[in-house]
Amino acid sequence: MRLVLLGTFIFLYAPIVTLVAFSFNDSRRNIVWRGFTFKYYEKAWNNSSLVESFANSLTIAFLSTLISVVLGTMTAILLWRFRFPGKAGYEGAMSLPIVIPEICMGVAMMAFFSRIGWPSGLPWPLNLGAITIAHISFSFPFVTVVVRARLASFNRELEEAAKDLGAGEWHAFKDILIPHMRPGLIAGALLAFTLSLDDFVITFFTSGPDTITFPIKIYSMIRFSVTPEVNAASAVLIAITLVMTTFALWFQSRSRGQSGGAAHG
Amino acid sequence: MDYWRKSPKVFWSFGIPPTIWLFAFFLAPLFLVWGLSFGEKQGIIEVAITGTLENYSRAVQPLYLQIFLKSFWYAGLTTFFCLVISFPIALAITFAPERWKPILLLLVILPFWTNLLIRTYALIAVLRTNGYLNDLLELIWLSADSGLRILGLGDWNLFGEKFNRFELLYNNFAVVYGLVYVHLPFMVLPLYAALDRMDRSYIEASLDLGAGQWRTFCSVIVPLAFPGIISGVIITFIPALGSYLTPDLLGGTDSQMIANVIERQFKSANDWPFGAALSFLLMYLTFFALAVRALLTRHNEKGLR
Numbered sequence: 001m002r003l004v005l006l007g008t009f010i011f012l013y014a015p016i017v018t019l020v021a022f023s024f025n026d027s028r029r030n031i032v033w034r035g036f037t038f039k040y041y042e043k044a045w046n047n048s049s050l051v052e053s054f055a056n057s058l059t060i061a062f063l064s065t066l067i068s069v070v071l072g073t074m075t076a077i078l079l080w081r082f083r084f085p086g087k088a089g090y091e092g093a094m095s096l097p098i099v100i101p102e103i104c105m106g107v108a109m110m111a112f113f114s115r116i117g118w119p120s121g122l123p124w125p126l127n128l129g130a131i132t133i134a135h136i137s138f139s140f141p142f143v144t145v146v147v148r149a150r151l152a153s154f155n156r157e158l159e160e161a162a163k164d165l166g167a168g169e170w171h172a173f174k175d176i177l178i179p180h181m182r183p184g185l186i187a188g189a190l191l192a193f194t195l196s197l198d199d200f201v202i203t204f205f206t207s208g209p210d211t212i213t214f215p216i217k218i219y220s221m222i223r224f225s226v227t228p229e230v231n232a233a234s235a236v237l238i239a240i241t242l243v244m245t246t247f248a249l250w251f252q253s254r255s256r257g258q259s260g261g262a263a264h265g
Numbered sequence: 266m267d268y269w270r271k272s273p274k275v276f277w278s279f280g281i282p283p284t285i286w287l288f289a290f291f292l293a294p295l296f297l298v299w300g301l302s303f304g305e306k307q308g309i310i311e312v313a314i315t316g317t318l319e320n321y322s323r324a325v326q327p328l329y330l331q332i333f334l335k336s337f338w339y340a341g342l343t344t345f346f347c348l349v350i351s352f353p354i355a356l357a358i359t360f361a362p363e364r365w366k367p368i369l370l371l372l373v374i375l376p377f378w379t380n381l382l383i384r385t386y387a388l389i390a391v392l393r394t395n396g397y398l399n400d401l402l403e404l405i406w407l408s409a410d411s412g413l414r415i416l417g418l419g420d421w422n423l424f425g426e427k428f429n430r431f432e433l434l435y436n437n438f439a440v441v442y443g444l445v446y447v448h449l450p451f452m453v454l455p456l457y458a459a460l461d462r463m464d465r466s467y468i469e470a471s472l473d474l475g476a477g478q479w480r481t482f483c484s485v486i487v488p489l490a491f492p493g494i495i496s497g498v499i500i501t502f503i504p505a506l507g508s509y510l511t512p513d514l515l516g517g518t519d520s521q522m523i524a525n526v527i528e529r530q531f532k533s534a535n536d537w538p539f540g541a542a543l544s545f546l547l548m549y550l551t552f553f554a555l556a557v558r559a560l561l562t563r564h565n566e567k568g569l570r
Contacts, residue, residue, distance in 0.1 A: 001357040005369065008354050012376045012449065015387035018397055022390070075283040082276055084269040094283075097291055101507025101551055103524040104298070104544045105291075107531045111301060111541070112294035137291045140283065169275055198380045201509050205531070215382050222386050222514065234383040245378040249371065 020238065023231035040232040050233060053217035059125050060213065061196040064135035068192040069185060071136065072143025077177070079144070080151040097138045098145075106205035109134045113206060120208055127211050134206045135196040142195060143188035146252065150184025183251045190248035194241055302541035312538055320542035329526065329543070336523040339437075339512075340505035343444040347452040347501050348494070350445070355456035355493075356486075359463075370457065377450040385514045388443050392433040392515070399430045439515040440522075444505050451504065452497040459493020460486070492565050499558040503551050523547055 023041070027034035044050055075094055079087070097105065113130045121127070154177070162172045178185075200215040207216055214237060221230045269276040302321070304314040323329070358369045376384065391397050433439060467489065471481040487494070509524035516522075523543065530540025 001353070001360065004353040005357045008350065008449075009372060011446070012373070014397075015391045015446075016376060016379060016384065019383070019387040019390060071283040071286055074279045078276070078279045078283070081267055081279075082269045083266050084276070090284075093287060093292070096295075099503070099551065099555060100295075101504070101524065101544075101547055103507050103509050103527050104295075104548050107527060107540060107544050108294035108298045110531060111298050111537060112290075115297055133290050136286070140286070169272070194378060198378075200380070200382045215380060218386070219382055222382075222389070230386065234380070234386060238379050238383060241379050242375065245375065246371075249374075253367070 016238065019231055020235045023228055023235045025228060027228075040228040041236075043229050044232045044236075047229070049212070050214075050217055050221075053212045054214045056128060056211065057197055057214035060128050060132050060135060061193050063125075063128075063132045064139055064196040065189050065192040067132075067136045068139040068143050069189045072140040072188055072192070073147050073181065073185065075140070075144040076147035076151060080148055080154075094141050094144060097141045102201040105134075105138060106202045109137075109202060110205040121210075127208075131203055131206045131211060131213065134202050135199060138199070138202060139192040139195050143192055146188040146191060147181055147184040150181055150187075154180050187248045187251040190244050190251070194244045194248070197237070197244075198241060298541045299545060301538050302545050304538040304541075306536060306538055309535070320539045321546070323539060324542050324546055332521060332523055332526055333546070335521075336506055339441055339444060339520075339522060340502050340508075342441050343448055343505040344452075344498050344501045346441070346445045347449055348498065351449060351452040351456050351497065354453050355460050358453075358457050359460040370454075373450050373453050381447060381510055384447060385443060385510055388439075388446060388515060389434060392439055392442070394430050394432060394434070396433070398433060402431070434515060435517040437516070437520045439517075440512050440520045443511040443515045444508060447508075447511060448501045448505055451501045455493045455496035455500060456490060457493075459490040459496075463489045492562055495558060495561045495565070499554050503554050506550065506554075507547055 024036050024038070025033055026037040026039070079091060079094075084090075109130070118130050122129070158180075159172050159176050162176050163169075167175065198215065200219065203213050203216055204219070207213060212220075214233075218230060218233055218237075221227070221233075300314050301312055303316050303318070304312040305317055305319065307313050354373070358366060358373075361369055389396075393399075433442075463486070467485050468481060471485045472478075476484070506522075507524050508522060509528060512520050512522040512525055513528075516525075524547070527540050527544045527547070530536045530543065534540075
């Protein structure tokens with residue numbers, strides 16, 4: 001059993017670990033180890049189009065996260081709190097962006113923005129609008145799932161008590177519900193951020209020549225050649241994603257742990 | 266849960282913004298593509314939606330049918346390998362000490378969160394002719410060969426004159442390998458969820474009553490994990506079927522999957538109506554798979570009751 005686990009982890013991690021390791025390798029060719037160096041990180045850092053694409057990606061991820069969290073939380077509360085006719089269908093439609101193949105969503109976005117004549121050549125950061133909108137569309141249902149899971153552990157009596165004591169809808173929402181949702185909101189936000197930062201396929205169809213994101217740039221570099229510079233750029237992205245994901249999972253498990261503790265206590 | 270009429274103001278203020286977003290920026294684009302799939306190309310970018318079924322009838326011609334079948338075959342192979350690899354992993358995690366479980370699960374999930382593109386790129390470095398896997402194999406070959414030399418058998422060249430590097434990249438093998446690599450967590454998680462819920466006493470009872478390990482596995486563990494197996498199979502199969510990046514980067518000229526054909530129609534071939542038809546066929550297949558899953562889980566739940 002142990003062997004199976006070990007073998008799997010080697011299968012899963014060896015490629016990523018070697019990629020990161022060889023980004024520090026002082027040799028053009030990727031094969032032999034020639035000593036430790038940061039020069040490919042320097043080179044990547046001095047590659048202005050790479051840095052620009054990275055800034056684009058961060059901007060998109062930031063905006064997309066902000067709006068996704070708001071929309072996703074609204075949906076979560078709606079689905080958690082209310083019964084309404086056609087709810088099953090509504091839930092189905094809301095989970096569509098999660099289940100449909102990325103390629104289908106990508107081409108849909110491409111066709112949509114060209115059909116409505118989305119203006120191109122806008123100044124930065126407005127030119128990133130199309131990509132950001134597409135990212136929000138596939139991110140916010142994920143936020144809904146995470147926040148709704150957190151809401152399941154909410155004790156409605158707290159809210160009722162607050163209302164009995166004279167708090168209005170808004171106050172009960174702001175002072176009772178939001179604090180309870182916080183771990184879920186943070187986990188959802190981190191999830192939305194990583195989804196946006198990582199997305200390749202859907203962005204591939206919505207980006208134009210002057211709106212290159214980091215994954216798209218790396219893709220074109222990979223097509224061109226396999227160099228340690230690409231390794232360095234990839235290693236940076238891996239590091240960011242790993243940190244974000246670890247935090248997200250930590251917050252999620254903490255929010256679950258709290259509710260579990262409450263149930264036991 | 267409240268009926269919506271109880272506080273309609275709250276209901277509408279929470280409900281309207283996300284609903285508008287979903288309609289404007291998700292359902293409308295999908296609907297547009299659906300419309301395009303019944304259209305005809307008229308100019309370089311003009312498409313007239315004429316209600317023609319031409320695009321669909323083109324999509325079921327042998328050439329494209331073959332690509333659909335190939336995508337099915339790849340996705341099926343991927344699912345199969347994932348299942349075979351994941352089952353022992355999920356079992357190992359289930360029987361691991363309680364303290365280790367979250368860490369092991371995290372280790373399975375983490376690669377899933379690193380960028381798909383970068384993982385695929387990492388595989389290129391491993392699999393290419395001058396890549397690490399071939400280096401490793403050569404090392405094994407060289408040491409085996411020198412071992413033979415020490416034994417005085419060197420002149421016979423039992424393993425051949427010299428090591429031939431394998432062509433591991435840009436072929437169908439690489440695509441399936443890459444798909445398995447990418448989709449493994451999709452299978453491990455539902456399997457683990459099902460196995461972890463399982464009542465251990467069934468296994469003990471089976472072993473006590475004289476069933477062997479294998480028999481216990483086949484007639485106790487597998488049936489109990491069946492809902493997890495179904496979930497895992499479908500959850501792995503759906504994204505594998507629609508994969509774009511893996512066949513694009515790891516595949517050769519003959520390992521195109523359906524997503525690559527769709528991309529080509531929308532980009533280089535510039536035949537949007539046909540691409541739209543293909544992408545809707547892919548979507549229908551996805552819905553079909555989801556429906557099968559829903560049906561099977563419901564059936565299974567009924568059976569247990």
